[in-house]
Amino acid sequence: MQHIAxxxxxxxVVPLTPxxxxxxxxxxxxxxxxGDLVATTKxxxxxxxxxxEGAAGYVAIETxxxxxxxxxxxxxxxxxxxxxxAGPRMQVVVVPGSGTGELAGIAGTFRIVQxxxxxxxxxxxxxxx
Numbered sequence: 001m002q003h004i005a006x007x008x009x010x011x012x013v014v015p016l017t018p019x020x021x022x023x024x025x026x027x028x029x030x031x032x033x034x035g036d037l038v039a040t041t042k043x044x045x046x047x048x049x050x051x052x053e054g055a056a057g058y059v060a061i062e063t064x065x066x067x068x069x070x071x072x073x074x075x076x077x078x079x080x081x082x083x084x085x086a087g088p089r090m091q092v093v094v095v096p097g098s099g100t101g102e103l104a105g106i107a108g109t110f111r112i113v114q115x116x117x118x119x120x121x122x123x124x125x126x127x128x129x
Contacts (some may be wrong), residue, residue, distance in 0.1 A: 076094070
């Protein structure tokens, strides 16, 4: 059965040194999530390109630990984002096999919305019955 979780989050992004290679950057990403998913995250992001000129990309992995609609556990999100003249594109998916505790077997996608300086999310997911 398909489920949807919605809410808001805050994110702290901190540059990590040294960068992995010329033209790239590395960051820690930590989120505080509220709503249908109450959780914290720990992750790491790698980026390249020139976002000021509108052409860049990033990948990230972050572990989400908390409670989703009353079920406790953790799972991992994998991010892939790019931007170019056609605009931004972002895909964030639950890593298969990463769910623990009552979230074992979780699958789904995590959509991030940024409006007026606020971050919200919509997690479309399934769990074994």
